[in-house]
Amino acid sequence: MVIGATEPEGGSRGYVVEAGGAETLPFYTFEGLNPRPVLALEVYDCVEPLPSFLLESYRDVVSNPVEWARLVDRLEPDLVNLNVRSISPTVLDRSPKDALKTVEAVLQATRRPLMVTGIMDPIHRDDTARNMEFLRLVAETFKGERLLIGPATPEAFETVAEAALANGHNVLAKTNMDVNQAIRLNELLVEKGLTLERIVVDVTTGALGYGVEYTLSTMERFRIRGLKGDRMARSPLIFFASENLFIRELENGESGMAPIYEASSAVAGLMAGADIVSMLHPESLEKVRQFIDEFPWRGG
Amino acid sequence: MAKSLSPLEVYNLLPKTNCGKCGEKNCLSFATRLVNLEVEVERCTPLVEEAQYKENYVKLKNLLKPPVKEVLIVRGDRVVRIGGEYVMYRHELTYRRPTAIAIDVSDDMSRELIAERVKQVEEFGYPYIGKQLKLDLIAVRSVTGDPARFSEVVKTVLDNTSLPLVLCSLDPEVLKAGLAEMSGDKPLLYAATKDNWRRMAELALAYDCPLVVSAPNDPTMLKSLVKTMLECGLEDLVLDPGTMGGEGLPDTLVNFTMIRKAVFRAGDELLGFPLLGAPIAVWLGGGRALDKKWEECYLAGMLIVRYADILIMHSLDGWVLLPLVMLRDNIYTDPRKPVSVEPGLYKIGQPDETSPVMFTTNFALTYYTVSSDIQSAKIDSYLLVVDTEGLSVESAVAGRKLTADRVAEALKESGVEKLVKHRYLIIPGRASRLSGEIEEATGWTVLVGPLDSSGIPKFLDEKWYKPKLWEGGAQPK
Numbered sequence: 001m002v003i004g005a006t007e008p009e010g011g012s013r014g015y016v017v018e019a020g021g022a023e024t025l026p027f028y029t030f031e032g033l034n035p036r037p038v039l040a041l042e043v044y045d046c047v048e049p050l051p052s053f054l055l056e057s058y059r060d061v062v063s064n065p066v067e068w069a070r071l072v073d074r075l076e077p078d079l080v081n082l083n084v085r086s087i088s089p090t091v092l093d094r095s096p097k098d099a100l101k102t103v104e105a106v107l108q109a110t111r112r113p114l115m116v117t118g119i120m121d122p123i124h125r126d127d128t129a130r131n132m133e134f135l136r137l138v139a140e141t142f143k144g145e146r147l148l149i150g151p152a153t154p155e156a157f158e159t160v161a162e163a164a165l166a167n168g169h170n171v172l173a174k175t176n177m178d179v180n181q182a183i184r185l186n187e188l189l190v191e192k193g194l195t196l197e198r199i200v201v202d203v204t205t206g207a208l209g210y211g212v213e214y215t216l217s218t219m220e221r222f223r224i225r226g227l228k229g230d231r232m233a234r235s236p237l238i239f240f241a242s243e244n245l246f247i248r249e250l251e252n253g254e255s256g257m258a259p260i261y262e263a264s265s266a267v268a269g270l271m272a273g274a275d276i277v278s279m280l281h282p283e284s285l286e287k288v289r290q291f292i293d294e295f296p297w298r299g300g
Numbered sequence: 301m302a303k304s305l306s307p308l309e310v311y312n313l314l315p316k317t318n319c320g321k322c323g324e325k326n327c328l329s330f331a332t333r334l335v336n337l338e339v340e341v342e343r344c345t346p347l348v349e350e351a352q353y354k355e356n357y358v359k360l361k362n363l364l365k366p367p368v369k370e371v372l373i374v375r376g377d378r379v380v381r382i383g384g385e386y387v388m389y390r391h392e393l394t395y396r397r398p399t400a401i402a403i404d405v406s407d408d409m410s411r412e413l414i415a416e417r418v419k420q421v422e423e424f425g426y427p428y429i430g431k432q433l434k435l436d437l438i439a440v441r442s443v444t445g446d447p448a449r450f451s452e453v454v455k456t457v458l459d460n461t462s463l464p465l466v467l468c469s470l471d472p473e474v475l476k477a478g479l480a481e482m483s484g485d486k487p488l489l490y491a492a493t494k495d496n497w498r499r500m501a502e503l504a505l506a507y508d509c510p511l512v513v514s515a516p517n518d519p520t521m522l523k524s525l526v527k528t529m530l531e532c533g534l535e536d537l538v539l540d541p542g543t544m545g546g547e548g549l550p551d552t553l554v555n556f557t558m559i560r561k562a563v564f565r566a567g568d569e570l571l572g573f574p575l576l577g578a579p580i581a582v583w584l585g586g587g588r589a590l591d592k593k594w595e596e597c598y599l600a601g602m603l604i605v606r607y608a609d610i611l612i613m614h615s616l617d618g619w620v621l622l623p624l625v626m627l628r629d630n631i632y633t634d635p636r637k638p639v640s641v642e643p644g645l646y647k648i649g650q651p652d653e654t655s656p657v658m659f660t661t662n663f664a665l666t667y668y669t670v671s672s673d674i675q676s677a678k679i680d681s682y683l684l685v686v687d688t689e690g691l692s693v694e695s696a697v698a699g700r701k702l703t704a705d706r707v708a709e710a711l712k713e714s715g716v717e718k719l720v721k722h723r724y725l726i727i728p729g730r731a732s733r734l735s736g737e738i739e740e741a742t743g744w745t746v747l748v749g750p751l752d753s754s755g756i757p758k759f760l761d762e763k764w765y766k767p768k769l770w771e772g773g774a775q776p777k
């Protein structure tokens with residue numbers, strides 16, 4: 001999968017990132033080298049009170065996603081993940097059209113490849129419809145930028161698949177806990193005309209202590225099936241390590257606990273086959289990058 | 301390997317009398333449970349006791365033997381089991397013996413420091429879904445090389461904890477001095493190498509203790525040492541393929557992975573023993589303590605997911621250990637059964653007819669989180685646990701395991717109608733999209749609770765005692 005497009009390619013990014021393309025099981029360096037995993041850092045257009053340990057890093061930008069993106073840009077992630085939750089009726093009920101302005105401004109604030117996600121955990125009954133409307137607008141407005149947009153879910157995937165297809169973007173396909181569900185959603189998206197290298201599979205269910213084992217096992221099974229020749233299991237995998245920062249253990253935990261929670265779960269996610277890891281804490285980004293640097297990767 | 305065993309194959313070796321002594325209806329269902337590793341063979345007492353079945357008993361034991369041997373580290377009545385694994389990936393069946401974590405003390409530490417560290421290890425505990433996440437062992441390391449000093453330190457440790465031990469020194473005389481302090485116990489001895497193997501083997505045989513065989517980053521040597529040890533008559537071995545941080549991470553991972561692959565994919569019996577990882581190795585070089593802790597943590601995490609059965613660590617900080625014991629617990633959860641609690645009505649505190657009624661799902665983590673939040677806020681209430689086949693609220697709503705009808709049914713069966721005078725049901729915030737349907741199905745008025753149960757006390761403060769909720773019937777306190 002290629003995310004981002006440079007000017008000659010019709011976009012405005014400074015470079016592009018490639019994700020996926022694994023040919024052996026994760027870290028089976030004795031059988032062959034896989035491409036280097038991609039690290040994404042998250043920017044939120046609105047957050048419920050950000051945990052205090054994150055405020056240390058993001059205090060000045062919390063209410064300004066554009067400044068936030070500038071800050072994140074300086075931390076040098078491979079990919080910026082802009083999450084737009086304000087469109088949820090239970091959050092700010094911002095109109096998807098209005099929310100486009102944020103995407104526009106963030107695209108100006110960083111030249112790194114961009115991922116744009118809507119409401120990742122639809123709770124309100126209108127959330128899904130909002131996601132679809134928003135993602136369709138994003139796809140159309142930023143045609144050519146080759147974004148990664150989502151979530152597409154088994155309940156709502158058609159709009160986002162069509163819009164991504166028509167405008168040259170990639171899709172994040174989100175399912176829960178079950179490898180067959182993930183493969184089924186891939187089939188549905190492929191029926192819509194998307195190719196597998198334009199789908200990123202997200203089976204994240206929870207943090208350490210909150211069901212991460214389901215995610216890890218599902219990722220392992222998905223990757224094994226893909227390598228064994230199941231075509232529909234050949235998409236890259238994304239793992240949201242950032243889930244770990246919103247758990248209650250950290251609210252009153254010792255200082256230093258938060259990034260290490262996120263980083264250790266990121267390491268476990270990489271071991272299970274994650275091709276993209278999405279994180280939120282600058283310190284864990286740095287540590288996970290150091291970890292990755294210790295290993296050999298295809299193409300250096 | 302148990303997962304490829306058919307219950308019939310196992311059944312054929314059982315007495316086939318269907319006597320029921322094992323607690324199962326018949327031999328076939330016992331065979332099924334054996335194949336699923338849910339019971340021990342010894343539950344079939346006739347098989348073990350009667351001479352006519354002796355041969356079959358031996359055959360069956362062999363058939364059910366895990367490819368990774370189970371090794372016991374014993375101190376008094378405390379036993380740490382490591383290994384005993386049947387599969388390479390947890391989804392192939394389940395992992396069985398959680399990676400044991402040993403924390404080190406060394407013989408150059410002061411008596412006070414040793415006592416303090418040991419106490420911290422013993423007291424480490426984190427409550428998680430109805431259990432305590434704990435550390436397992438103390439690793440006593442000789443760095444002075446002085447047998448007398450070592451025996452003194454072992455004694456100090458023994459006086460301060462009942463945890464089983466790992467005794468670490470490459471000098472058999474030093475280990476012997478330590479062993480002399482713990483007759484009858486079976487600490488793990490670390491380690492036999494290419495240089496000291498003969499005397500280590502003698503020592504392990506004499507004291508009947510499990511022994512680590514160590515050949516850092518040299519799998520060929522490791523294998524030949526194992527072969528030699530087996531020929532010496534040793535059975536309880538643990539393998540140390542070497543743990544290296546920094547630039548050594550890839551090799552470390554390759555060694556651990558290749559060993560397990562050889563066991564499970566190529567049936568290599570010489571490597572079918574528990575693996576020892578030593579994240580403590582990161583402390584060898586210089587550098588900031590804070591960086592070392594980080595490195596030790598991710599090295600340990602990496603080895604927990606990649607086959608280590610026992611780890612020796614140095615960091616004792618909660619922030620390093622908590623994510624690890626959590627990860628370990630998660631990885632070793634049996635993927636075949638959702639972790640669930642019994643559905644039904646739970647009383648929290650001393651609820652009366654005016655107390656709130658809330659519901660949650662029977663996913664253990666959800667249940668324990670919610671009930672501990674309510675308990676710690678000292679709210680007398682009824683908590684209805686709805687059977688969602690062990691799924692969390694969010695997953696259950698998405699997967700239609702939590703529906704208005706299920707809630708209505710559970711509410712009816714619980715009899716809570718007779719226990720309270722009001723008809724208000726507080727539902728989890730994450731089930732809010734069901735609120736209309738639940739009202740219809742139950743006839744109760746639904747109050748949508750917070751997204752996270754930590755918000756329950758505040759929610760009740762604001763919503764529950766407001767008199768307007770109480771049109772007739774019960775009165776607010």
Ligand code: SF4
Nearest residue numbers: 318319320322327344
């Ligand atoms: S105890 Fe043994 S013989 Fe009796 S029913 Fe169980 S398996 Fe069969």
